[in-house]
Amino acid sequence: MTLNSSRYILRETVNSMKRNPWLSIASVITVMVSLVILGFSIFFLANASNMAESFESELEIATFVKDNATSSQVDALRNQILEMPGVASVTLVTKEEALQDFGKTLGGTQSNLLADLGGRNPFPDKLTVKATDPKNVVALAEVVAALPEVDKVRYGQGFVDQLLKFTQWLRWIGFGVVAAFSVAAIVLISINVKMNVFSRRREIQIMKLVGASNGFIRWPFLIEGLALGLVGGAMAAGIVGMGYNSIAMYVLSKMTFLPVVQNDVLFRQVTFGLLFSGMAMGALGSGISLQKFLRA
Amino acid sequence: MIQLTNVSKIYPNGARALVDVNLKIGKGDFVFLVGPSGAGKSTLIRLLYREESPTRGQVQINSKNLVRMKEREVPYLRRNIGVIFQDFKLLPNKTVFENVAFALEVIGVVKREVRTRTRATLELVGLASKETSYPHELSGGEQQRVCVARAIINNPALLVADEPTGNLDPDTAWDIMDLLYNINKRGTTIVMATHAKSIVNKMQKRVIAIENGKVARDEEKGGYGYDT
Numbered sequence: 001m002t003l004n005s006s007r008y009i010l011r012e013t014v015n016s017m018k019r020n021p022w023l024s025i026a027s028v029i030t031v032m033v034s035l036v037i038l039g040f041s042i043f044f045l046a047n048a049s050n051m052a053e054s055f056e057s058e059l060e061i062a063t064f065v066k067d068n069a070t071s072s073q074v075d076a077l078r079n080q081i082l083e084m085p086g087v088a089s090v091t092l093v094t095k096e097e098a099l100q101d102f103g104k105t106l107g108g109t110q111s112n113l114l115a116d117l118g119g120r121n122p123f124p125d126k127l128t129v130k131a132t133d134p135k136n137v138v139a140l141a142e143v144v145a146a147l148p149e150v151d152k153v154r155y156g157q158g159f160v161d162q163l164l165k166f167t168q169w170l171r172w173i174g175f176g177v178v179a180a181f182s183v184a185a186i187v188l189i190s191i192n193v194k195m196n197v198f199s200r201r202r203e204i205q206i207m208k209l210v211g212a213s214n215g216f217i218r219w220p221f222l223i224e225g226l227a228l229g230l231v232g233g234a235m236a237a238g239i240v241g242m243g244y245n246s247i248a249m250y251v252l253s254k255m256t257f258l259p260v261v262q263n264d265v266l267f268r269q270v271t272f273g274l275l276f277s278g279m280a281m282g283a284l285g286s287g288i289s290l291q292k293f294l295r296a
Numbered sequence: 297m298i299q300l301t302n303v304s305k306i307y308p309n310g311a312r313a314l315v316d317v318n319l320k321i322g323k324g325d326f327v328f329l330v331g332p333s334g335a336g337k338s339t340l341i342r343l344l345y346r347e348e349s350p351t352r353g354q355v356q357i358n359s360k361n362l363v364r365m366k367e368r369e370v371p372y373l374r375r376n377i378g379v380i381f382q383d384f385k386l387l388p389n390k391t392v393f394e395n396v397a398f399a400l401e402v403i404g405v406v407k408r409e410v411r412t413r414t415r416a417t418l419e420l421v422g423l424a425s426k427e428t429s430y431p432h433e434l435s436g437g438e439q440q441r442v443c444v445a446r447a448i449i450n451n452p453a454l455l456v457a458d459e460p461t462g463n464l465d466p467d468t469a470w471d472i473m474d475l476l477y478n479i480n481k482r483g484t485t486i487v488m489a490t491h492a493k494s495i496v497n498k499m500q501k502r503v504i505a506i507e508n509g510k511v512a513r514d515e516e517k518g519g520y521g522y523d524t
């Protein structure tokens with residue numbers, strides 16, 4: 001491809017977009033909508049799975065020991081639970097360790113944390129009981145809760161399971177919606193390119209007559225499709241990027257306890273992914289309408 | 297240069313346009329194709345630049361077999377064949393210069409060369425002063441000369457013309473014939489389908505008459521041979 005040809009192709013691409021502005025805009029918008037949905041779905045799913053991970057694992061039962069238990073009683077309790085059927089492991093987090101961890105999450109000076117709290121450590125000793133099978137968790141938790149030294153227990157109660165089920169559903173719905181919009185976008189781009197081929201049929205006929213190769217004749221149309229897709233993809237990337245950022249900011253300021261994904265790598269991947277998907281839709285759209293013409 | 301062997305063409309709708317045609321045309325020849333309407337002249341012309349392929353038989357140009365030719369070789373065949381039409385087939389939104397240059401641009405010739413060759417060709421057809429005009433600003437004869445310029449700019453070995461003077465008045469038609477005569481003098485083979493009796497009779501070139509898809513007559517320095 002010579003420089004001369006590229007110049008010709010570029011000029012023709014711009015001309016063709018001017019020829020059907022409304023159709024071009026419609027194509028760009030459908031590409032954009034489908035990719036905006038795709039982008040937000042990806043971020044939502046990333047957050048859901050992040051959230052699921054950040055909650056206690058389904059296998060774990062957090063067992064809080066009564067405040068008045070001595071450390072030898074705690075050790076005995078630990079051994080007692082460890083011998084129960086269906087228990088994989090038991091880890092002890094003492095109230096002192098819990099206080100230290102809390103201090104670390106607060107940052108700053110922790111030396112006088114205990115004093116600040118009125119000289120009383122609010123954290124109980126905690127035994128993290130890991131079950132061998134998620135199905136045993138509920139029964140095991142009930143047995144452990146009934147032990148005299150145990151104050152209360154806390155476990156997943158199926159929440160994580162429900163969250164994962166929900167994300168699974170969402171994944172399918174998101175996939176369906178994105179697929180439907182992608183098909184619409186591809187069809188619109190192919191109509192766009194086809195109309196353009198039609199309005200330039202005279203020119204194409206003469207091009208063929210004077211010996212232009214099919215490849216040469218196809219280029220402007222292919223590039224038109226690619227450009228429409230790329231513009232749609234770029235707009236989607238912009239909307240998703242800015243939209244997600246402001247939503248994340250809002251959530252972080254209102255609900256500080258929620259773990260919000262703010263991952264630069266994911267961000268970049270989604271941006272490139274959307275741009276690439278846009279171009280792929282464009283290529284597919286023009287490919288479909290040029291297929292006949294590849295043969296003729 | 298051109299050889300048709302047992303060529304038949306039946307269109308998908310069943311029309312038998314050519315029936316078992318055998319023909320040989322030498323390099324540098326000037327050939328008129330005559331015959332009644334619907335005889336198959338245009339079909340024969342279209343076989344030569346592979347707009348159509350024969351249903352049976354072989355078409356050879358410069359010992360290249362057009363029937364067995366691969367699709368991707370066709371553009372290179374056409375770069376060596378100029379085509380002229382009764383309706384000129386010019387692009388209305390391009391100037392004379394652009395219309396002629398188009399034939400070079402789309403085969404990837406560098407800009408500089410496009411400019412010099414287009415100028416030279418417009419000079420040859422006598423349209424140098426009209427290069428910035430648009431087709432609708434030209435007379436029929438001038439438009440046909442643009443079409444001729446576009447057809448010959450690649451120095452094709454073969455020039456085919458389907459009723460090139462069909463839309464022109466007699467004087468203008470003769471201008472075009474002068475042009476084709478000179479192009480033929482420079483060695484280009486010309487095959488021209490026409491109903492222009494006076495032109496055929498006066499030029500005294502080889503005449504091939506087609507009737508009902510068959511070669512009915514083939515004579516050197518022939519005449520038109522039909523009354524109407």
Ligand SMILES: Nc1ncnc2c1ncn2[C@@H]1O[C@H](COP(=O)(O)OP(=O)(O)OP(=O)(O)O)[C@@H](O)[C@H]1O
Binds near residue numbers: 311333335
């Ligand atoms: N594209 C086509 N599809 C179907 N039939 C066709 C096609 N082109 C031509 N024909 C038929 O083939 C026959 C020959 O047509 P052709 O155009 O070759 O005749 P012609 O000699 O050029 O006539 P004219 O002098 O009127 O231009 C006619 O019967 C015509 O109807």
Ligand SMILES: [Mg+2]
Binds near residue numbers: 458
């Ligand atoms: Mg005809």
